[in-house]
Amino acid sequence: MRTPGSPIPPPWTDLFAPLVAGAVDDLMVIAQIGQSLDGRIATQSGHSHYINGDEGLDHLHRLRAVVDAVVIGVGTVRSDDPRLTVRRVPGPQPARVIIDPQGRLPPTARVLAADGVRRIVVRAAGVHTPLPPGVETIELRPAAGLLDPAAIVASLAARGLRRILVEGGASTVSRFLAARCLDRMHIIVAPIILGSGAQSFALPPVDRVEQALRPRMRAHILRNDVLFDCDLSHQRVVIGHAKKSM
Template identity: 35%
Template sequence: MTSTRTSTGSQRFVAGPVSSLPTKHGTFAIRSFTVAAVTHTVLTIGEPAECARPLVRVHSECLTGDALGSFRCDCGDQLDAALAEIAAEGHGILVYMSGHEGRGIGLAAKLQAYALQDDGMDTVAANRALGLPDDARDYTAAAEILRELGCSRIRLLTSNPSKQLALEELGIDVADRVRLPVPERPENSAYISSKRQRMNHDAPPESDAGQSPVNLSGFGEDIYASLAANQEVVAQLAQSQDGFIATRTGDACFVSGTTDRTHLHRIRAHVGTVLVGAQTVIADDPQLTVRAVPGTDPVRVVLDPHARVPVTSTVLSTGPTPTLWLIGAEAAPSSHVGGHVRVIRLPSSASPQDIIAVVRGQVAGSVLVEGGGRTVSSFLAAGALDRLFLTTAPVFIGDGVPGIRFQGSEVMAQALRTPFRRFELGEDMCTEYLLSQAAVAHSQPSPGVQEPASVESPQSTQ
């Protein structure tokens, strides 16, 4: 549906209809917004308006970089990285700004500036030699669009402090500026250096200089290689310092940071299947695909004994990723699911080990138990996991949806203790618990790993 209204400043504001845009990073919703006779493009994923601080990229159009693949600038790489980051978050917005070509000077003037740069000028000197401003962009339309989308408080994907300042002056609350991890190329290193030195753009922190966007500092490749080479059952969960995975309203957007979610996508890329419980699908409507890193999507497994998951959910309605819908013997599932879905009946009172056996009868490779807290806890308590990645974020929720919970022992001497390794993921701390002798054998020794004499499940200690 197209809507027209007059926005603040008496600018004509026309919002176009919403349609879908499948990309290599996932399927986005796409629509046009026309402000003051200039039409801009907006891509969204998930429900950004429901997030307290959605991730947003305000991207200036660049024909040469975005469409023609030029390496003179980093615009195309930033566009691709922004879509990957937003898709990895699961909720976010990319505002593609028309009229911003060449930092607002237009295509013809930009190509004139290119010619001057070929003669030795930097990007700022070339603009000034043409009698043009260093940066002529106006972000009024971007601010209008964000307010229209219900997102006036955001985290902004940019290395340009001036962009943040411009949006804040227009009433957008930029809670955080998130640098895009885009590596420099030989063809654009001088251009990027000029922006940092002469236009105050952020320089990369020394800790990740030269790293690729998907490199996770501290994680050895043996972790992912082990999952790909063996038949392990691994779980991953992110929770607050006080042990919650979401607020009391179910808002989990987002407990941990981007680096932890990239780690999660790398696990997905190295396993055969990813399993979630029915409540996770109902609450979060996840895609369970590989979007933030290169790799093949794992087969999705939905553990739903009572067939509660709506057929409109992404996992049951959207292919082509194969999906196994595990339901109870007496459940009555809807037949209106996508052709990528296979319905499998579970035996009565199926244990986590029974469920793994069913999954492995269908798909080879390691199994990732991704959520939610109740499902991961039940597999941990049953001794069905080989390893657990438990990420703790530096935030206190107070109360809400619990993370790891199971019936514990009465004395500390019988509490579950296993070998472990710890890794920093941005602001978060990930602890990898090695829960089986197989996982210990598959993992290379690492400084600081604690190795008790034996590995036992919570059940075996009671």
């Protein structure tokens, strides 16, 4: 195991060194999506365990272990009831954050289990559905039904959570991407075709191919899966303290 402060051994440097600190400000926000060859993250019934193979899942747990907090939308809690813990690799457990503007989160959800890890629910101001003891809340004012992703990141940073993994699902990741709040995105593509089901992204439409988002990208083979490491720092808005060189 790596001792704290020692250099990251290759080939991990390419992937993990950019996650130590953001390029734009003192925060770092990464999203991950596991998808099929045809860009689906779940079947029509919402089943997604597991699209990726073992190496892809190990990578996801490594990402969890290097961030301060993992963020998911309430839709993923309701369909998957995930634990969001680091189990497949050694490493610390990140805080668990659920975006639940309307109070739809079941209080029995595993992500809220009292296991010594911080649990935070982000909701619209005025929503007071019951939560288990010890769960922190962040209240934000929605605009057109949306909680501003930049305000979510800033609120987490104010609570000491500066490196954030947005783990899903599609609408949560898409909202962070559309709001230009992501420094990086790891898309892990599994060699399966689902043919129908939820798509990875839902973004405002573009008319022409040249208007598409074209991040700088490096691909890595994870045995059968392919990881696309996309650098989105060129379009990331400043949320924290901007780097002096900007």
